Amino acid sequence: MNSGADLLEQRKARAKAWFEELRDRVCARFEALEDQYDGQQADWPPGRFERSSWKRPADTGSPEGSDDAIDSGGGITSVMRGRVFEKVGVNVSTVYGRFDPAFAKQVEGAEEDPRFWASGISVVAHMQSPHVPAVHMNTRHLVTTKAWFGGGADLTPMTDAEKDTEDFHAALKDACDRHDAAWYPRYRKWCDEYFYLPHRSEPRGAGGIFYDHHDSGDWDADFSFTREVGLAFLRIYPQIVERRMHLPWTQAEREHQLIRRGRYVEFNLLYDRGTHFGLKTGGNTDAILMSLPPVVRWP
Amino acid sequence: MNSGADLLEQRKARAKAWFEELRDRVCARFEALEDQYDGQQADWPPGRFERSSWKRPADTGSPEGSDDAIDSGGGITSVMRGRVFEKVGVNVSTVYGRFDPAFAKQVEGAEEDPRFWASGISVVAHMQSPHVPAVHMNTRHLVTTKAWFGGGADLTPMTDAEKDTEDFHAALKDACDRHDAAWYPRYRKWCDEYFYLPHRSEPRGAGGIFYDHHDSGDWDADFSFTREVGLAFLRIYPQIVERRMHLPWTQAEREHQLIRRGRYVEFNLLYDRGTHFGLKTGGNTDAILMSLPPVVRWP
Numbered sequence: 304m305n306s307g308a309d310l311l312e313q314r315k316a317r318a319k320a321w322f323e324e325l326r327d328r329v330c331a332r333f334e335a336l337e338d339q340y341d342g343q344q345a346d347w348p349p350g351r352f353e354r355s356s357w358k359r360p361a362d363t364g365s366p367e368g369s370d371d372a373i374d375s376g377g378g379i380t381s382v383m384r385g386r387v388f389e390k391v392g393v394n395v396s397t398v399y400g401r402f403d404p405a406f407a408k409q410v411e412g413a414e415e416d417p418r419f420w421a422s423g424i425s426v427v428a429h430m431q432s433p434h435v436p437a438v439h440m441n442t443r444h445l446v447t448t449k450a451w452f453g454g455g456a457d458l459t460p461m462t463d464a465e466k467d468t469e470d471f472h473a474a475l476k477d478a479c480d481r482h483d484a485a486w487y488p489r490y491r492k493w494c495d496e497y498f499y500l501p502h503r504s505e506p507r508g509a510g511g512i513f514y515d516h517h518d519s520g521d522w523d524a525d526f527s528f529t530r531e532v533g534l535a536f537l538r539i540y541p542q543i544v545e546r547r548m549h550l551p552w553t554q555a556e557r558e559h560q561l562i563r564r565g566r567y568v569e570f571n572l573l574y575d576r577g578t579h580f581g582l583k584t585g586g587n588t589d590a591i592l593m594s595l596p597p598v599v600r601w602p
Numbered sequence: 603m604n605s606g607a608d609l610l611e612q613r614k615a616r617a618k619a620w621f622e623e624l625r626d627r628v629c630a631r632f633e634a635l636e637d638q639y640d641g642q643q644a645d646w647p648p649g650r651f652e653r654s655s656w657k658r659p660a661d662t663g664s665p666e667g668s669d670d671a672i673d674s675g676g677g678i679t680s681v682m683r684g685r686v687f688e689k690v691g692v693n694v695s696t697v698y699g700r701f702d703p704a705f706a707k708q709v710e711g712a713e714e715d716p717r718f719w720a721s722g723i724s725v726v727a728h729m730q731s732p733h734v735p736a737v738h739m740n741t742r743h744l745v746t747t748k749a750w751f752g753g754g755a756d757l758t759p760m761t762d763a764e765k766d767t768e769d770f771h772a773a774l775k776d777a778c779d780r781h782d783a784a785w786y787p788r789y790r791k792w793c794d795e796y797f798y799l800p801h802r803s804e805p806r807g808a809g810g811i812f813y814d815h816h817d818s819g820d821w822d823a824d825f826s827f828t829r830e831v832g833l834a835f836l837r838i839y840p841q842i843v844e845r846r847m848h849l850p851w852t853q854a855e856r857e858h859q860l861i862r863r864g865r866y867v868e869f870n871l872l873y874d875r876g877t878h879f880g881l882k883t884g885g886n887t888d889a890i891l892m893s894l895p896p897v898v899r900w901p
Contacts, residue, residue, distance in 0.1 A: 390901075502881040502890075565894070572871035573881070582801040582872070591801075595864070595900035602689075602896060 311446070314522060315420060318444040319397050321526075322424040325442075325533045326395045329426060330381055332541050337385045342549040344431065350385020352393070357587040359398045375400045380590045384597070387435070387548050391428040392593030397421070411516060412449030420446040423454070424533070427594040428540075433560035434550045436460035436467055436509070436543060437567065439594070440536040441577070442529045450522070452529045453515035456536045457494055458543075459508030459567060461560040467543045468509040474539035475512045478531040482524060490514045500570055507570045561600040568599055610745070613821060614719060617743040618696050620825075621723040624741075624832045625694045628725060629680055631840050636684045641848040643730065649684020651692070656886040658697045674699045679889045683896070686734070686847050690727040691892030696720070710815060711748030719745040722753070723832070724876075726893040727839075732859035733849045735759035735766055735808070735842060736866065738893070739835040740876070741828045749821070751828045752814035755835045756793055757842075758807030758866060760859040766842045767808040773838035774811045777830040781823060789813045799869055806869045860899035867898055 330352045337349035358377040378396025385391075399420040402410060407417035423443025430437060442454030458464075458471045472491070479487035494513035499506050512532070519525055571578050571594055581591040629651045636648035657676040677695025684690075698719040701709060706716035722742025729736060741753030757763075757770045771790070778786035793812035798805050811831070818824055870877050870893055880890040 384901075502887045561897075568867060568898075569871060569891075572868060573878075579872075588801045592868075592900065597899060597901060598860075599867075599898045599900075600896060601891065601894035601898075602683075 311450075314450070314526070315422065315444070315446065318526065318529075319422045321530055321533075322395050322397075322422055322442070322444075325424055325530075325537070326379075326381065326393050328537055329393055330383075332537060333383065333388060333391060333428075336387050336541055336544055336548070337383070339545070340387050340548060342432070343551055344386045347386040350383040350388055352381040352383040354379055354381045356380075357590060359396075359400070359587070360585055361400070373400075378587065378590055380587075380593060382593065385431075387431060387544065389429050389431045390597040391426070392590075394425045394590050394593060396423060396587075396590070410447060411451070412447035416448050418447065425594075426536070429564065429596040430544070430548075432548055432550065433461045433552050433556040434464075434547045436464055436471075436547075437564075437596075438536075438540050440533070440540075442533055444526075444529070449518065451516045451518040452525050453517060454529060454532060455490065455494055455511060455513035456532060457498055457508055457511030457513070458540075459563070461563045462556060464509070464543075464547075467547070470543065471509070471511060471539055474535040475532065478528070478535040479512065481531060482528045483519075486514075486528075487512065498570065500566060500574070502573075503566065503569070505566065507566060558600065558602075561596075561598055562602060564596040564599045565601050568595055571595065610749075613749070613825070614721065614743070614745060617825065617828075618721045620829055620832075621694050621696075621721055621741070621743075624829075624836070625678075625680065625692050625723055627836055628692055628723075629682075631836060632682065632687060632690060632727075635686050635840055635843055635847070636682070638844070639686045639847060641731070642850055643685045646685040649682040649687055651680040651682040653678055653680045655679075656889060658695075658699070658886070659884055660699070672699075677886065677889055679886075679892060681892065684730075686730060686843065688728050688730045689896040690725070691889075693724045693889050693892060695722060695886075695889070709746060710750070711746035715747050717746070724893075725835070728863065728895040729843070729847075731847055731849065732760045732851050732855040733763075733846045735763055735770075736863075736895075737835075737839050739832070739839075741832055743825075743828070748817065750815045750817040751824050752816060753828060753831060754789065754793055754810060754812035755831060756797055756807055756810030756812070757839075758862070760862045761855060763808070763842075763846075766846070769842065770808070770810060770838055773834040774831065777827070777834040778811065780830060781827050782818075785813075785827075786811065797869065799865060799873070801872075802865065802868070804865065806865060857899065857901075860895075860897055861901060863895040863898045864900050867894055870894065 334351060356377060356379045359375040361373040361375050376398035378394055381393040383391050401417040402413050402419055407413040413419060425441040428438050437459040440456040444452055456475060458468060460467060476487040490512035491510060494510050497513045517525055578591055633650060655676060655678045658674040660672040660674050675697035677693055680692040682690050700716040701712050701718055706712040712718060720742060724740040727737050736758040739755040743751055755774060757767060759766060775786040789811035793809050796812045816824055877890055
């Protein structure tokens with residue numbers, strides 16, 4: 304192994320280890336919120352994460368495609384159904400192999416060589432209380448003949464939550480600004496454009512940041528940025544939950560929340576590229592659709 | 603107006619009148635089931651259909667696109683939320699204009715001339731009782747430089763419903779066999795292929811028939827066939843409802859129903875061509891998404 308290949312393997316290992324560390328820290332922080340809770344439904348037991356793992360099937364397009372024993376990676380899904388978090392999924396996965404030839408053409412750096420490696424973390428939380436915003440955070444590292452980071456975080460308040468939205472954006476802006484003052488406005492705009500439902504003429508939520516193909520030429524700085532996005536999420540979202548979870552809510556507010564969740568489903572199934580990519584390339588259906596809310600209404 | 607154009611206008615008027623007549627008959631029959639009901643929740647008031655109408659916006663691609671006053675047709679949505687029918691939508695619409703140039707290329711007979719006329723009826727029923735299958739029926743007449751019928755009906759039982767499925771298929775087979783013994787096997791297969799969720803390796807329901815570009819060369823026979831599909835639905839589905847609506851159900855059966863409804867949502871938003879076509883061509887969002895179930899669970 305030459306030193307270039309060595310460095311690449313070290314970077315993959317560092318990225319994967321970070322996504323797993325962040326998973327552990329997010330899960331621990333969310334379980335602590337379950338323990339702290341003293342509002343409506345406080346007689347329910349505090350939720351705990353349950354883990355299950357899945358293996359990625361071998362690529363049918365690869366020369367080794369017929370051999371089931373080929374290791375193509377997989378993931379671990381952590382799900383908690385609690386008294387604060389109605390349903391929260393934290394997925395980490397590290398998968399590798401060869402893209403399908405037709406698909407490879409659409410992926411940066413895979414046009415000539417379809418081999419890829421991808422690792423990431425994805426968090427989606429749907430809350431019991433309509434006063435606590437739902438949230439999504441995802442960061443990932445992709446390696447083809449090129450290498451880049453992608454991800455973001457966005458907040459979906461169900462009731463008025465101006466201060467929550469401001470604080471959420473401020474935390475992400477801070478993570479961006481440590482690196483480059485140009486990134487936050489660019490990635491905030493990308494988020495607003497991406498999480499939009501044209502058939503409703505509505506944004507999915509209150510925005511956040513969204514980035515992809517992030518490669519500044521300095522891998523360590525880019526990795527540091529991706530870690531900071533995760534840390535900003537880990538700092539600000541539990542603060543928002545803590546501040547709002549004890550507020551009582553009415554049946555009408557709950558109904559409104561269940562209807563707003565329908566928009567979340569519409570976005571994820573009609574438009575979300577990650578969902579379509581995953582479902583159409585043999586990803587793990589349960590892990591991918593973990594993002595769907597536990598109860599939804601279309602009245 | 604020459605006699606060819608005259609005949610075409612007569613045919614459009616007859617098709618439109620039929621879809622509206624069928625709408626009235628379906629609504630009346632469903633309201634009668636609400637009146638008859640004497641099972642769980644019989645203290646609730648019997649449901650009644652409520653109608654609302656919508657106008658189609660003028661085509662942006664048409665020469666008259668900038669004139670809001672151009673008549674492009676529209677539709678009437680009839681919705682009932684009852685004690686037997688948890689939510690049932692019956693849409694009729696008659697729309698006309700010019701397809702978007704990019705879209706016109708994909709539509710039979712519209713490649714050179716983008717003008718179109720389309721009329722149809724669509725019924726989707728989600729039931730209170732998990733013992734009563736959900737159902738979908740849709741028939742339509744399309745006119746470009748060609749003219750054809752399309753549609754179908756399919757049943758989605760939530761619990762064991764072997765006899766319901768058999769009877770539903772028998773009614774549709776009868777409608778097909780009056781015309782051509784080859785149609786039922788062909789259209790049943792098409793239905794099985796169409797209403798399939800590859801990411802779950804599951805059919806959406808228990809099948810039925812699905813047909814499109816139906817043009818045997820005999821317009822009167824094809825119109826008669828489309829009427830008979832509607833009449834078969836009008837005869838058999840209320841029979842199935844009547845036979846099962848009084849059975850008591852458990853909370854566990856209800857839960858199962860709400861989870862199965864998730865598959866319905868996944869199909870409609872991920873794969874249904876009609877839904878995508880409607881949402882992406884400025885159709886009426888509320889009318890299109892009337893098909894989504896009133897309450898759904900993804901546990």
